[in-house]
Amino acid sequence: MPEEPTSIWMRPERGARGPAPEHSRAQIAAVAIDLAIAGGLAAVSTRQIAKALGTGPASLYRYVATRDDLIDLMHDAVTGEVDLSVPLTGDPVEDLLSLAVRTKDLYLRYPWLLDVPVERNRLGPRAADYLEYALRALQHVPMTGRQKLEAISLLNGLVALFAHIEIQERRTPTARQAAQTAYQAQLAADGRHPLIADAMAHSPLDPPDNARQSFERMTRRLLTGLGLPG
Template sequence: MAQEQVTVWARPERGTRGPAAVHSRAELAAAAVALADRDGLAAASMRGVARALGTGQASLYRYISGRDDLLDLMTDAVAGEVRLDIPLSGDPVEDLVALASRTKAVHLRHPWLSDIPPEPLRLGPRGLDHLEYALSALASAPLPGRVKMEIIGLMNALVAQFARTELQESRGRPGRREAQTAYLSGAAARGAHPRIAAALAHGAGAGPAQLPAELFEGMMRRVLDGLLASGPS
């Protein structure tokens, strides 16, 4: 029979066997985040964290059961960087767009977040606070709770995708975006793709040459406007 799994947040902070614990989960998370910020997610291994803390790898199992727990601690630690003390305006779209922008800034400060395997319920205490704040922003929307949760999930997925794209842009080869834009424009001008040509002509100010950072808030606002206007489903 498979052993029932329990999230790290539902287990005691420290194990009861072996020598007395001298570190905390917060210290493990801080060490792992520092390693990942400097050298990428792969550097935040159990061995790497143990070395950073000046302890043996086996001692980490007094605090966590493995790397999945470590990833949970890391993501929740940086989730705490998103400011949730900003008063809500009462406009769900504007409040969520502002929250999304603050969340994206955290993703850009910690590029390794884009490499964390996505899980819909990878939530710790700070993640719960983030979710509660987002639901508070949606309090006036006449939608079922399930739909509100779906909207927040989609918003977070878009935040992660935009952050990933911005990071790739910053690391990209000079001129590559311009070359891709020129190819698209040339293909549209040759007449074989009239709908692409019409779309580019209709939105000249929002064409493919715009950077992801320039598109983010406008696109997020349009997505949220559409989702909230669609009503319950």
């Protein structure tokens, strides 16, 4: 009888019989998050986590069925850091905008979140609270349930896009980006891409105020574009 695959959130954290587990999902998630902060998502490997816990890789599989479960754990843990006690004003656009700002902060705090495949967005208990909160902001908006879910999905995507741009601007360039820049310089030199050359020639950074206003303006536009009153 083959085990049918289920979400980690449907399995009990521990069974009722045997010895008490020496670790916990929360502890494993915390260790994994530390690894991700230090070395990106790619640095989150069963062996590294096991080493940090002082155990072997096989032990992890008592807590987690697969590496994806591990990422679910991490994702849900940091999602729980978003403050959902902020009271809703009743204005859907402003409420979601405020949530979007807090969400973007989360991305800036945990850049590896941007590397979590979107497809993989299974929601755990904390993400469910998040989603419930967002739906509460939309409670009296005349949209179908599916439309609301899509709107929230798009909103999160937009937040991720802005976060991505901000992070990229802030980080010191990697070897990859250096190579990229070199090739773009060559492109610019060959004369067949004058506009690329031009766009890259003089590029003053936007003042942070601009970026912030731009983010808020875009978010509002997205939301009203989706049919929210505003």
